[in-house]
Amino acid sequence: MPAGLPTRESPGGRGARRRILQAARVLFAQQSINATGVAELAAAAQVSKRTLYQHFPGKRELVLAYLREYEQEPALGPEGVLVRSDLNPRARLLELFAAAAADPASPRRGCPFLCAAVEFPDPTDPVHELAAAHKRAFTELLTGLARAAGARQAEQVGRRLALLYDGAAAGAIVDDGGAAATEAYAIAAAILHEAIDRS
Amino acid sequence: MPAGLPTRESPGGRGARRRILQAARVLFAQQSINATGVAELAAAAQVSKRTLYQHFPGKRELVLAYLREYEQEPALGPEGVLVRSDLNPRARLLELFAAAAADPASPRRGCPFLCAAVEFPDPTDPVHELAAAHKRAFTELLTGLARAAGARQAEQVGRRLALLYDGAAAGAIVDDGGAAATEAYAIAAAILHEAIDRS
Numbered sequence: 073m074p075a076g077l078p079t080r081e082s083p084g085g086r087g088a089r090r091r092i093l094q095a096a097r098v099l100f101a102q103q104s105i106n107a108t109g110v111a112e113l114a115a116a117a118q119v120s121k122r123t124l125y126q127h128f129p130g131k132r133e134l135v136l137a138y139l140r141e142y143e144q145e146p147a148l149g150p151e152g153v154l155v156r157s158d159l160n161p162r163a164r165l166l167e168l169f170a171a172a173a174a175d176p177a178s179p180r181r182g183c184p185f186l187c188a189a190v191e192f193p194d195p196t197d198p199v200h201e202l203a204a205a206h207k208r209a210f211t212e213l214l215t216g217l218a219r220a221a222g223a224r225q226a227e228q229v230g231r232r233l234a235l236l237y238d239g240a241a242a243g244a245i246v247d248d249g250g251a252a253a254t255e256a257y258a259i260a261a262a263i264l265h266e267a268i269d270r271s
Numbered sequence: 272m273p274a275g276l277p278t279r280e281s282p283g284g285r286g287a288r289r290r291i292l293q294a295a296r297v298l299f300a301q302q303s304i305n306a307t308g309v310a311e312l313a314a315a316a317q318v319s320k321r322t323l324y325q326h327f328p329g330k331r332e333l334v335l336a337y338l339r340e341y342e343q344e345p346a347l348g349p350e351g352v353l354v355r356s357d358l359n360p361r362a363r364l365l366e367l368f369a370a371a372a373a374d375p376a377s378p379r380r381g382c383p384f385l386c387a388a389v390e391f392p393d394p395t396d397p398v399h400e401l402a403a404a405h406k407r408a409f410t411e412l413l414t415g416l417a418r419a420a421g422a423r424q425a426e427q428v429g430r431r432l433a434l435l436y437d438g439a440a441a442g443a444i445v446d447d448g449g450a451a452a453t454e455a456y457a458i459a460a461a462i463l464h465e466a467i468d469r470s
Contacts, residue, residue, distance in 0.1 A: 104390050106305035189445045190389040191303050204445040232458065235451045239438030246388045246403040252434045259431065259458070 077116050089127045091117040096138045097148070100184070105135055105191045135188065135199050142184055143206060149184060150241075154213060162221040162264060165214065165233060169257035172240050172250070182241025185210075210234060223267035236260050276315050288326045290316040295337045296347070299383070304334055304390045334387065334398050341383055342405060348383060349440075353412055361420040361463060364413065364432060368456035371439050371449070381440025384409075409433060422466035435459050 076098040078091040095116035099108045110131055114124045128134040146152040153159070153167040189203040214237075215230025223229045236256040243252025275297040277290035294315035298307045309330055313323045327333040345351040352358070352366040388402040413436075414429025422428045435455040442451025 102392060104305060104392055106303060106390065183441075186441050186444060187389045190386045191305065193301060193303055193444075195446055204447075207445040207447070228454070231450055232454045235438035235442065235454050235458075236434065237438075238441035238451065239434035239436075242382075242385050242437030242441055243434065245385060245392075246406040247394055248403075248406070251430055252437065255427070255431045255434050259434075 078118070088117070088119045088123050092119060092124055092127060092134070093138055093141055096134060097141075100138065100187075105188060110134075132199060135192075136202060139185060139188055139199070139202050139206070151210065154217065160221070161217040162268065165217050165221065165264060166257070166261060168233075168237060169240065169253060169260045172237075172244065172253040172256070182244045183238065186238060186241055187245075207234070207238075210237075218264070218267065221264070221268055223264065225267060229263060229267050232263055233260055277317070287316070287318045287322050291318060291323055291326060291333070292337055292340055295333060296340075299337065299386075304387060309333075331398060334391075335401060338384060338387055338398070338401050338405070350409065353416065359420070360416040361467065364416050364420065364463060365456070365460060367432075367436060368439065368452060368459045371436075371443065371452040371455070381443045382437065385437060385440055386444075406433070406437075409436075417463070417466065420463065420467055422463065424466060428462060428466050431462055432459055 076094075078087075078094040092113060095113050096108075099113060099116055110124060111121060113134070114121045117124070124134075128137060142149045142151075146155050150168070150172060153171055154164050156164055156167070159167060185203040185206045189200050189207075192199040192203070194200055195204070211230050211234040213230075214233045215226050218229040218233070219226035236259055240253040240256040243250075275293075277286075277293040291312060294312050295307075298312060298315055309323060310320060312333070313320045316323070323333075327336060341348045341350075345354050349367070349371060352370055353363050355363055355366070358366060384402040384405045388399055388406075391398040391402070393399055394403070410429050410433040412429075413432045414425050417428040417432070418425035435458055439452040439455040442449075
């Protein structure tokens with residue numbers, strides 16, 4: 073059994089939805105979304121296909137719920153550092169890149185929203201729409217943190233940090249050993265220095 | 272019929288392989304690789320499934336050939352500007368970003384190698400291996416052009432331009448209207464200016 077797959081503590085249905093989503097996070101990252109079947113997800117979550125369909129009418133609904141969980145619980149993914157209340161805005165922005173550079177093996181799929189958009193390229197598909205909307209909100213979150221950190225031209229800084237983050241995520245996808253994340257960190261630090269310290 | 276799909280000029284088998292690969296480029300970009308079936312590819316290429324399997328023993332071989340064609344004929348993809356003999360090395364590097372910024376709708380899939388790696392995340396899969404090897408070669412190509420353009424620290428410049436290129440490709444995937452490509456161009460120009468003009 074691959075690491076990270078859920079274990080079933082109780083036979084009841086209470087934890088079924090949670091286990092299905094946990095299995096989705098593991099298997100989608102290991103195999104991609106489209107290469108993972110519903111029967112395989114049910115088996116990994118230790119639920120029947122009937123139970124899975126009671127929680128999610130179809131694969132598309134499951135994929136949407138899988139992405140929404142990353143939005144509702146940022147700590148599940150690499151974006152969790154952006155809401156860490158123990159760090160000031162500038163430190164959160166830098167940590168987004170530092171974490172990726174320090175642990176290149178961890179987010180093999182890079183950004184789950186980017187990967188979902190690749191697998192669902194039709195711009196009218198609800199999965200693609202959710203992914204694209206999240207990336208817009210992500211850029212706005214970076215812009216807001218840049219503004220809170222005192223950066224000039226915060227919108228441009230936000231767009232540039234989003235660009236670097238996606239480039240680092242792409243490097244992780246092609247096993248670059250953290251090379252892109254390391255460069256992204258250096259450029260991000262320079263951008264923040266220029267926009268904040270030289271005001 | 273989606274734009275770009277091949278037309279059949281002659282009933283003979285001479286053009287079958289070419290048509291299959293052309294259909295793969297169109298359908299993989301529109302639907303993703305894993306969501307495109309062999310029967311659908313054969314229909315779009317106007318060949319029988321039997322003919323398709325004569326050229327490609329299986330889907331994986333077809334995907335590998337689809338990627339190899341981008342390597343052998345860079346002009347098929349956005350990397351073609353890097354081998355344009357009418358431009359000097361620095362202009363080629365800048366054009367890589369200018370082209371993406373000017374035509375954000377065109378490479379919806381961004382980089383076909385990056386997308387293939389997302390869809391085949393297992394690092395031991397031949398498709399993933401080919402995609403990862405290409406991205407390494409791509410970074411080396413950028414490094415070589417940076418060196419030819421007289422850049423200091425050409426390897427770092429190459430890694431950073433690759434990072435920016437992937438970030439811009441990611442923006443195209445999530446329909447950002449060229450926002451990431453525009454920022455990537457500006458940062459790439461600044462990196463080259465710093466590495467070349469301030470020597």
